[in-house]
Amino acid sequence: MNAKYTDARLDITLGHLLRTGVILSACVVLTGGILYLTRHGNTHPQYGTFRGEPQSYRNILEILAGVFSGSGRAIIQLGLLLLVATPIARVIFSVYAFLRERDYLYVAVTITVLALLLFSLLTPHS
Amino acid sequence: MNTLEFTSLITLVSIAAGFLGSLTGLGGGVVIVPVLTLVFGVDMHYAIGASLVSVIATSSGAAAAYVREGWSNIRAGMFLEIATCLGALVGAYLTGVVPVRAIAIIFGVVLLWSAWTATRARTSRTDADAKPDRAAAFLRMDGTYPAADGLRHYRVHNVPGGFLVMLLAGGLSGLLGIGSGALKVVAMDQIMRLPFKVSTTTSNFMIGVTAAASAGVYLSRGYIDPGLSMPVMLGVLGGSLAGAKLLAGSQTRVLRWVFGAVVVALGLEMVYSGIRGTL
Numbered sequence: 001m002n003a004k005y006t007d008a009r010l011d012i013t014l015g016h017l018l019r020t021g022v023i024l025s026a027c028v029v030l031t032g033g034i035l036y037l038t039r040h041g042n043t044h045p046q047y048g049t050f051r052g053e054p055q056s057y058r059n060i061l062e063i064l065a066g067v068f069s070g071s072g073r074a075i076i077q078l079g080l081l082l083l084v085a086t087p088i089a090r091v092i093f094s095v096y097a098f099l100r101e102r103d104y105l106y107v108a109v110t111i112t113v114l115a116l117l118l119f120s121l122l123t124p125h126s
Numbered sequence: 127m128n129t130l131e132f133t134s135l136i137t138l139v140s141i142a143a144g145f146l147g148s149l150t151g152l153g154g155g156v157v158i159v160p161v162l163t164l165v166f167g168v169d170m171h172y173a174i175g176a177s178l179v180s181v182i183a184t185s186s187g188a189a190a191a192y193v194r195e196g197w198s199n200i201r202a203g204m205f206l207e208i209a210t211c212l213g214a215l216v217g218a219y220l221t222g223v224v225p226v227r228a229i230a231i232i233f234g235v236v237l238l239w240s241a242w243t244a245t246r247a248r249t250s251r252t253d254a255d256a257k258p259d260r261a262a263a264f265l266r267m268d269g270t271y272p273a274a275d276g277l278r279h280y281r282v283h284n285v286p287g288g289f290l291v292m293l294l295a296g297g298l299s300g301l302l303g304i305g306s307g308a309l310k311v312v313a314m315d316q317i318m319r320l321p322f323k324v325s326t327t328t329s330n331f332m333i334g335v336t337a338a339a340s341a342g343v344y345l346s347r348g349y350i351d352p353g354l355s356m357p358v359m360l361g362v363l364g365g366s367l368a369g370a371k372l373l374a375g376s377q378t379r380v381l382r383w384v385f386g387a388v389v390v391a392l393g394l395e396m397v398y399s400g401i402r403g404t405l
Binding site for chain 2: 011047073
């Protein structure tokens with residue numbers, strides 16, 4: 001198969017992937033935001049001093065647990081996680097694309113980038 | 127001000143930032159942190175977290191359009207993402223260590239520098255007939271872009287130099303919660319001598335991945351507050367999509383100057399607040 005042709009087709013799929021990820025995450029964030037505002041709209045926001053988010057909004061498993069208990073803020077965090085996952089999905093997709101082209105140099109390059117991203121997202125940083 | 131009022135106000139400001147940011151090419155994220163900290167008194171770390179999230183949204187949203195038009199150099203972008211992601215991880219760690227005053231000063235300097243580069247005239251340094259660069263040839267980075275008369279070829283130069291500047295761009299992105307688009311473009315367009323539009327679209331393509339590398343660190347350190355990030359992300363995304371729609375053949379000179387002046391004023395104010403230690 002012509003390499004240029006494959007590249008162009010992969011670019012189109014990539015564009016769809018990015019767009020879908022952003023739209024999906026914006027919808028989830030909006031849903032969580034509406035829930036949060038209807039319940040906590042009358043409270044007073046405290047952002048002046050840094051206290052750090054509670055564990056329930058920091059850790060992927062705890063965020064998921066919060067989503068199942070219907071917490072608006074946990075749903076917002078889920079939407080933000082989907083947003084962060086979008087470029088990561090793009091990188092995973094690129095590994096596959098370079099594998100198909102048998103471009104092993106770039107398979108290695110892409111896996112290096114992926115490893116850095118997963119290190120950031122999946123290990124706790126104190 | 128209660129949460130509902132605060133959220134509405136932040137949404138409006140974020141829409142304006144996203145709109146002007148995409149019209150001027152400076153990116154909306156660049157003014158979010160100064161506005162949140164200087165105007166709304168939000169703590170620097172929460173502001174940086176919310177800004178970074180909006181950067182991922184706009185970058186992925188815009189990249190979706192560019193990628194399909196065939197402008198981005200995916201190989202160069204992917205290779206340089208090793209540098210920006212490494213830099214971003216280091217920068218994100220430093221955000222918790224560097225004093226807020228120093229972050230404010232660095233932020234102010236980056237704002238002033240971005241405003242300055244945005245107004246400078248560009249000299250294209252592309253050269254299709256130049257001798258092939260050894261590193262660029264090994265990494266197969268030379269590419270083509272769509273021109274009126276079909277695909278046009280270009281060569282890529284000075285890969286190590288570009289890699290080093292990309293490390294710095296990633297570091298600033300992780301430290302300040304911004305996209306560092308202006309510096310990424312300099313690395314590609316001035317140092318590696320890619321065509322300007324290839325540089326800007328590839329930079330846009332890289333910003334999301336770079337920001338994702340800091341996002342994990344921010345999240346686990348508790349910088350990403352859902353109540354604050356929600357209006358910032360939705361507002362900047364909506365504003366920048368509207369700006370991109372309007373960009374197609376409209377008069378933006380006046381808006382550019384207005385936004386440039388806002389960026390300069392915020393930059394000076396950040397440096398000043400940093401020196402006085404009022405943030």
